[in-house]
Structures are given as C-alpha cells and as structure tokens.
Amino acid sequence: KAGVTQTPRYLIKTRGQQVTLSCSPISGHRSVSWYQQTPGQGLQFLFEYFSETQRNKGNFPGRFSGRQFSNSRSEMNVSTLELGDSALYLCASSFHPGTSEAFFGQGTRLTVV
Amino acid sequence: AQSVAQPEDQVNVAEGNPLTVKCTYSVSGNPYLFWYVQYPNRGLQFLLKYITGDNLVKGSYGFEAEFNKSQTSFHLKKPSALVSDSALYFCAVRPSGSSNTGKLIFGQGTTLQVKP
Numbered sequence: 001k002a003g004v005t006q007t008p009r010y011l012i013k014t015r016g017q018q019v020t021l022s023c024s025p026i027s028g029h030r031s032v033s034w035y036q037q038t039p040g041q042g043l044q045f046l047f048e049y050f051s052e053t054q055r056n057k058g059n060f061p062g063r064f065s066g067r068q069f070s071n072s073r074s075e076m077n078v079s080t081l082e083l084g085d086s087a088l089y090l091c092a093s094s095f096h097p098g099t100s101e102a103f104f105g106q107g108t109r110l111t112v113v
Numbered sequence: 114a115q116s117v118a119q120p121e122d123q124v125n126v127a128e129g130n131p132l133t134v135k136c137t138y139s140v141s142g143n144p145y146l147f148w149y150v151q152y153p154n155r156g157l158q159f160l161l162k163y164i165t166g167d168n169l170v171k172g173s174y175g176f177e178a179e180f181n182k183s184q185t186s187f188h189l190k191k192p193s194a195l196v197s198d199s200a201l202y203f204c205a206v207r208p209s210g211s212s213n214t215g216k217l218i219f220g221q222g223t224t225l226q227v228k229p
Contacts (some may be wrong), residue, residue, distance in 0.1 A: 007157075010126075031215050033216065035217075035219075038158070042218035042220075042221045042222060043203065043205075043217075043222075045216050045217060045218070048214075048215035050214075050215065055215060056215055058216075062137075090156055092217075094215070095198070095215040097215035098214045098215075099164050101147060101159045101162050102217060103156040103159065103160070104156035104158070104159075106155055110153075
C-alpha cells in the first residue's frame with residue numbers, strides 16, 4: 001500500500017510569490033490534514049479536509065488556503081509568500097478523522113528567499 | 114487553551130537501558146493520544162495511540178505508553194533502548210468532539226539520544 005505522497009519535496013520561492021503544494025493520501029483515506037513545522041513554533045495545524053469539505057482551520061492568515069478533490073487528493077496554497085513561511089509542510093491522511101492514527105508524508109521543504 | 118507539554122528537550126540514555134519520554138496534556142474531555150517519531154528530513158511515523166481501554170498501550174518497535182488520566186500524562190517507554198531509537202519524538206493529542214476531529218495538537222518534541 002502506497003503511503004502519503006507529497007510533491008514537490010523541495011521548493012525555493014521569492015518573497016511575494018505564491019506556491020501550491022500537493023498531497024496524495026493513502027488509498028481509501030478521506031481525511032487529509034496539513035501541518036507547518038518550524039524550529040521555533042514546532043508542528044502547527046493548518047487545516048483539515050474530509051470529503052472535499054474543510055472541517056477545521058488553524059490559526060493562520062488567509063494567505064494560507066487549501067482544497068480537496070473528489071479523489072481525496074489535496075492541495076494547499078500560500079499566496080504573497082513571506083520569509084517566515086519557510087518551513088516543512090506536512091500532509092497527513094487518516095481513514096477516520098476521529099480515532100484513526102494519521103499517516104504523514106515526507107513533507108515539502110519550502111524556502112522563501 | 115489546549116496544549117501538550119513535553120518537559121524535556123532532550124533525553125539521553127545508554128543502549129540497553131530503559132527509556133522514558135514524558136508528555137502531559139491540557140485538553141478538555143477525553144482526548145485521543147498519540148506518539149510519533151521523526152527521523153531527520155523525514156515525515157512523522159506513527160508509534161502508538163490511546164483511544165480507550167487498557168491504560169498501557171503497546172506500539173511499534175517495542176515502544177509502549179502509559180495513560181494516566183488523573184495526572185493527564187501519556188509517557189512513552191521502552192524497556193531496552195537501541196542506538197537506532199535516536200530520533201525526535203512527538204506526543205500529540207486529538208481533542209474529542211466532532212468539532213475537533215482530525216486536528217492534532219503536538220508537543221514541542223523531545224530528542225532521544227541513545228549512546229552505545
């Protein structure tokens with residue numbers, strides 16, 4: 001069974017640009033969550049999607065957005081990039097968003113210069 | 114505010130000795146509890162979870178964790194540490210209730226260093 005796949009693995013962007021990250025969940029998993037990991041703030045929840053609907057959103061500005069498609073694949077978008085957006089962005093999928101464990105992808109390392 | 118605390122930034126143990134990585138939480142209701150491990154430049158790998166039932170849960174790679182409701186703790190343990198256990202460990206809580214499903218609140222992480 002294939003794991004959670006995130007693309008691309010690495011990105012370098014310039015301040016002010018926008019970026020789209022992609023996540024393909026484990027087959028059969030309909031819940032997808034996104035997290036930002038930085039040395040200073042640790043792992044912070046961005047948002048969660050289930051059956052194409054955003055169910056939860058973390059405390060991030062509106063520049064961060066996401067969506068989920070009918071095949072459960074998800075994308076997150078960050079507009080008007082700032083230096084502080086440099087981070088490892090992790091996607092996780094789970095079979096049931098309540099009691100099931102989340103399986104994480106290897107992440108996308110975003111560097112904003 | 115809901116939070117997870119891992120009071121130790123780093124835990125050092127000798128190979129073959131038992132290890133404990135501590136976690137306490139402040140979440141209302143009956144949360145679901147998880148431990149994850151992260152190796153350099155990798156995503157998080159699931160180790161174990163507590164949902165309900167027996168307070169001692171067993172997980173991958175010989176790890177186990179003890180849930181203590183009165184102390185709101187969920188400490189990770191292993192009877193005999195291996196050098197390959199050296200990694201960054203995260204405790205996570207998923208608050209119960211339909212409005213919180215899916216969301217995980219993570220501790221700051223504890224680096225485990227196992228020396229030969």
